[in-house]
Amino acid sequence: MQGLVWKFGDDIDTDAIIPARYLNTSDPQALAKHVMEDADPTFPQKVQPGHIIVALKNFGCGSSREHAPLAIKAAGISCVIAHSFARIFYRNAINIGLPILECPEAAEKIAAGDEVRVDLNSGTIYNLTKDETYQAAPFPSFMQDIMDKGGLIGYVQWRLQQQ
Amino acid sequence: MGMTIAEKILARHAGKSTVKPGELVNAKVDMVLGNDITAPVAIKEFRRIGVEKVFDQERIALVPDHFTPNKDIQSAQQAKLLRDFAREQELTYYFEVGRMGIEHALLPEMGLALPGEIIIGADSHTCTYGALGALATGVGSTDMAAAMAIGEAWFKVPATLKFIFNGQLQPWVSGKDLILYLIGKIGVDGALYRSMEFTGELISALSMDSRLSMCNMAIEAGAKCGIIAPDQVTFDYVAARAKRDFTPVYADEDAEYEKVITFEGADIEPQVAFPHLPENTRGISEVGEITVDQVVIGSCTNGRIEDLRTAAQIMKGKKVAKNVRVIIIPGTQNILRQAIQEGLVDIFLEAEAVVSTPTCGPCLGGHMGVLAEGERAVATTNRNFVGRMGHPRSEVYLANPAVAAASAVTGKISAPEEVM
Ligand code: SF4
Numbered sequence: 185m186q187g188l189v190w191k192f193g194d195d196i197d198t199d200a201i202i203p204a205r206y207l208n209t210s211d212p213q214a215l216a217k218h219v220m221e222d223a224d225p226t227f228p229q230k231v232q233p234g235h236i237i238v239a240l241k242n243f244g245c246g247s248s249r250e251h252a253p254l255a256i257k258a259a260g261i262s263c264v265i266a267h268s269f270a271r272i273f274y275r276n277a278i279n280i281g282l283p284i285l286e287c288p289e290a291a292e293k294i295a296a297g298d299e300v301r302v303d304l305n306s307g308t309i310y311n312l313t314k315d316e317t318y319q320a321a322p323f324p325s326f327m328q329d330i331m332d333k334g335g336l337i338g339y340v341q342w343r344l345q346q347q
Numbered sequence: 348m349g350m351t352i353a354e355k356i357l358a359r360h361a362g363k364s365t366v367k368p369g370e371l372v373n374a375k376v377d378m379v380l381g382n383d384i385t386a387p388v389a390i391k392e393f394r395r396i397g398v399e400k401v402f403d404q405e406r407i408a409l410v411p412d413h414f415t416p417n418k419d420i421q422s423a424q425q426a427k428l429l430r431d432f433a434r435e436q437e438l439t440y441y442f443e444v445g446r447m448g449i450e451h452a453l454l455p456e457m458g459l460a461l462p463g464e465i466i467i468g469a470d471s472h473t474c475t476y477g478a479l480g481a482l483a484t485g486v487g488s489t490d491m492a493a494a495m496a497i498g499e500a501w502f503k504v505p506a507t508l509k510f511i512f513n514g515q516l517q518p519w520v521s522g523k524d525l526i527l528y529l530i531g532k533i534g535v536d537g538a539l540y541r542s543m544e545f546t547g548e549l550i551s552a553l554s555m556d557s558r559l560s561m562c563n564m565a566i567e568a569g570a571k572c573g574i575i576a577p578d579q580v581t582f583d584y585v586a587a588r589a590k591r592d593f594t595p596v597y598a599d600e601d602a603e604y605e606k607v608i609t610f611e612g613a614d615i616e617p618q619v620a621f622p623h624l625p626e627n628t629r630g631i632s633e634v635g636e637i638t639v640d641q642v643v644i645g646s647c648t649n650g651r652i653e654d655l656r657t658a659a660q661i662m663k664g665k666k667v668a669k670n671v672r673v674i675i676i677p678g679t680q681n682i683l684r685q686a687i688q689e690g691l692v693d694i695f696l697e698a699e700a701v702v703s704t705p706t707c708g709p710c711l712g713g714h715m716g717v718l719a720e721g722e723r724a725v726a727t728t729n730r731n732f733v734g735r736m737g738h739p740r741s742e743v744y745l746a747n748p749a750v751a752a753a754s755a756v757t758g759k760i761s762a763p764e765e766v767m
Contacts, residue, residue, distance in 0.1 A: 195535055195536070195624060197730075197732045197733075199711075199730075199732045199733065199734055199735055200732065200733060200734075203712070203734050203739075204711040204712050204713060204735075205712055205713075205734075207384050207413075208414060208418075208419060208421035208422040208425065209421055209425075210384075210387050210388045210391070210425070222733055222734050222739050241536055242535060242536040242539065242569060245535060245536070245569060246471065246730060246732060247470070247471045247711075247730075248385060248468075248469055248470050248471040248473075248485040248486060248487055249384065249385065249487075250385065250388055250469075250487040250488040250489060251384075251388070253487075254388075268536065268539060270536070270539070270569060271539065271540050271569065271571055272471055272485050272486060272487060272566075275486065275487060275490065275501075276486075276487035276488075276489065276490075279487055279489035279490060279493075280487075280489055324371060326371040326501070327371075330501075335489065336489045336490065336492075336493050336501075337392055337395050337396055337489060337492065337493065339493075340396055340493045340496060340497060341396055341397060343497070344396070344397075344398065344496075344497070
């Protein structure tokens, strides 16, 4: 996947990703209309399918709302790269099949507006704008299995079939 | 090699003799929880799995607490999804308005979170039940759906940080202050992916209500869970409530901790977390002059009977300051009733505060006390993120019930001693 980067700072919390005032619905498209708006009000209008979010540490901290990764995914974001993720956001993203990569170097060096190409299997991140390559740890195979089955629901269906 | 409490609980529930930090395991869960925001998504996902029935009707709790009694049509639709699902699946623990409470006040009170158990909830403050010696942790809606179907969840075994609190509690210091102080020291990602074990004389001296407040905010340090080993306080609390048999779990003598951090009670005065992160803490003596428009006493952090008693002790015979609105929200129906019986509600009404039915309400900027642009609140809740209680340009200061009550009386953030 390849796309233009939106850059965010430290500790972007789930209230910034999708404020509670919009949580009276769980429709991903409705949520996507307000995604990231408290962090950057222009984001919901300007984000395009394929764009990539790059953030610093502790992205997605705060509540357990799966609405956060759902809204990001529904907005068309193809991948989120961060220095680190809050743990519930991390598992939610895997469970719903939103690609995410932890890579401190990429999080530091990639700037807003850079064009970036990501290879999830190898964890390689190539910055076309700066001609730099960064290496993230690829997913553990357990999590790769979940991702390969389209998320946790597919994984559970598969497990039930095995029984 | 020995195991920490979290490792041991995970090993038992995964059917293994040992586990190590970093290992990924599938483990059985003792209780699965969801609320009116997260369960609708989980129910939708549950349908996709294609099983007819949940794995166990007595091990799922649905608590409509965030936007209830419903604030608008959409939130009523969400709550109805829970109700319909609970009826269809014949769930034992669906808590309708009138029997409901804020989930993390309610489950311990109902004896549905017990020592040695694994409890997952599609709500980040599920970590509250670590106070009972359980491994309790917040997950997402899809995790909840999968667990409702198969009674299991995947876990990465966390490394454990041990926090020892020595000495004695200073006046007006509670579990809330210990955790705010800790977060102030290690930061909002200071325990990222970790299990925290809280121990020491100070912890032993805490009441169960105070322990629940403390473990409630483990997530605010980024932790997977915060655990206090069961002791007599725990057993006294669960004795009359437990809905199931349980097996307490303790750390081994030779358990391996990633880090051991020691704090001294003498250094810890009541804490206030400034906007917009729980780590921006200061001792009450360092706060300075900060006027407030609203005071909220409630939430899953500090809406228990001990919290209301403390607030009432301070507000008794006094009036709320002229320019301040005070909203008091007992955590559950039982707590509300107890507050009425003990005369606490009278004290609040005399003081000209509002007392509400249990709800999350203003804690997440939902209803019952949303802030306007530029307004400032001191709240006993657990998060002070941008826009958490309303307008993106409003501010939330986090404090314990004693500080909140004193601030209600003076109209600015105040130490309890100022009004006592
Ligand atoms: S009281 Fe606040 S923090 Fe607790 S469950 Fe409700 S919204 Fe979440």
